[in-house]
Amino acid sequence: MATIAVPLGGGQSRQEIEAVRRPALSEYLRWSVDHKIIGVQYGVTSLLFFIIGGALAMGIRLELWTPELDFMVSGAAYNSLFTMHGTIMIFLFIIPMWAAYGNFVVPLQLGAKDMAFPWLNAFAFWLIPPAGVVMLLGYFVSPAEAGWTSYPPLSTLFSGDGQTLWALGAHLLGLSSILGSINFIVTILNMRPPEMTIWRMPLLCWAVLATSIIAVMATPFLAGALTLLLLDRMTGTTFFDASGGGDVLLWQNIFWFYSHPAVYIMVLPGMGVLSEVLSIHSRKPVFGYRMVGLSSMAIAIVGFTVWAHHMFTSLQPELRIPFMITTMIIAVPTGIKMFSWLGTIWGGKIRFTSAMLFALGFMSMFVIGGITGVMLAALPFDIHVHDTYFVVSHFHFVLFGGSVFAIYAALYHWFPKITGRMMDETLGRIHFVFTYLGFLITFFPMHIVGMLGMPRRVAVYDPAFTDFNRLISLAAFVLGFSTFIVLYNIARSYFHGPIAGANPWRALTLEWATTSPPPPTNFHDDPIPYEDPYGYGTKAATAYIEAIDMAFDRREAAPSGAD
């Protein structure tokens, strides 16, 4: 008979709860300062760019069907193909997609009414569509073709005006990312209700906090580097031109000082999602909650000390061993998370929902990507496979097998909260099977062709690799097709999915202690967080979850005293 604090005051009435409607679709097309609207705007925009980036990937695989140049008109056209694929997927899909979930979920999980700076939040979002358009406009002049890493002199002396547009677009996206991250940090540190102490914070909030700290401290390096690149391209300076007193390696150093931490910007929120999803769908507390929160911070800090492992072939030789060591050290906090996830599901009552399947998919794929990451950190091995398909395979295992699987897990997990409707679980499982197998068969053989010596970023390759490439291309088309399953599922479920109710997964974090979708002020009354965000399996937790059900979904059946 312990007294249990439940998430709601007595203020909300049946009428108030029933009056909560989904925002009209037109609201998503307008300027809005509501973090939930902005979250969906981020999400849909990122999804559109995901489709564009995916179509470009299909183009790459089509070209590589044969060892000759046939699908594309020239090598330069192929260069722009993988350049735009990489840029769009990183800057316009994964990074803004995490801003989508961060925006929608973080204030709700904290029990806040909105983000700290609602206007700034909207502004940061509305920088993205124009930035994307500026980048794509490159196709009407001469698209960027220096890869997403944009190394000079490729990006200064040998690239057309599209490269300038690329840099302008990336600049805008960087600004958006900085402003959005400032907003997240202030929100997470200052906007928590008094009961939501830092050690009661859900792990997604911890991950978004760590991510935002990285973004605020690292993205300005990209901004500075892009400023110098634009000056070199447009005003005749020679910052990156060795023949004019500049330094080519300067770009590589600054770029990777941003872009390696950016790898963690892309995957840390996914790790936060994983802790949420695995715990809720296996009904067990997160194993080592504090260490998981702190390991996010450790990754954020150590992530700043490893950048030059991208430059093993261009770096001063005596610096290579120190960077090899720091790179291997970062596997430790990552390993803490991996073992926490295993410990979390171990002995749990696992429900194989679509969200859970994708979370388990993340675990299996990310561990491969993590191991190849340590392999690549080992200097002798790295020099052997440098610039081969082994590298392509490695970063797709962490960015697709990691980030994208987590994005899908988060989609199936929070779609009911966002729209008020459940997604179709059967379609979800079919989607998972196609994605999982398509992904594995696309990217695993790349390890092998990489070690056999097939270089990346080439349209014409040794005919000995043809069979491998055909297998990879076939699987890639299956993977591309699998995206349509989830798109269909989203559209169908939005209109015809079963009503979700407030808390379909019977979760303890605060975003589930309000209606689905939440009202404009997020909560009908000031919410009280449960003492442990992942304290599943106790009587008190069950009572807390039942109180939520009673308050929102079965209120009429509730005993009169429950008010």
Place this chain on the structure above:
Amino acid sequence: MAEMTATQLSAPAHDDHGHMSAEEHNENMKLGMWLYLASEIVIFSMMIVGYVLFRINEPDVVELAHSKLGVGLVTANTFVLLASSFFMVMGLRAMQQGNRQGMLRWIGATALGGAVFLAGQYIEYSELAHLGITLGYDIESQWQTFGMRFYAPTFFHGAHVFVGVLWALEVMRRGAKGRYDQNPIGIEMFGLYWHFVDVVWIMLFTLIYLV
């Protein structure tokens, strides 16, 4: 069901339901501004390091520039910018004491200081251009890459002063309408930015003109 009735169903009353208090709002603004300034420091430090490395590698070129240029104009300019930071403080103080007119005068003086600084920078750039110090690289020129390494940080700083002047005018426009009578946080935000721009200039002045 017995458990349900024992459940504590009411939240402790919060003071201001649904809205942030002015204090919370101010705290958020300040933290946000400091984070923004931290990201600015990163960009400036990249350009400053670019200059410092050049200074170390090519001392002759920098000494030549010093001998041709002198520090008279830039010292006066630095003084004007420092004074404008003082005016800024006085403006905030005036508003905190409820003196709206005083605030408008002091912030106006701040904006004027910024504008004078920009005019001085323009004169200096013209003189430098006269000496043949340009942004682009010319293999014939004795200045090597001094131009781009000098112009990049100073122009980037000048652009920040320009934004600051516009911001000061906006503060005056809002202040005249009584926007800051209750809560002068908006002036304080501008103040943080303006002091930051000032501190950056002191670093640039020391590194580029004095050493």
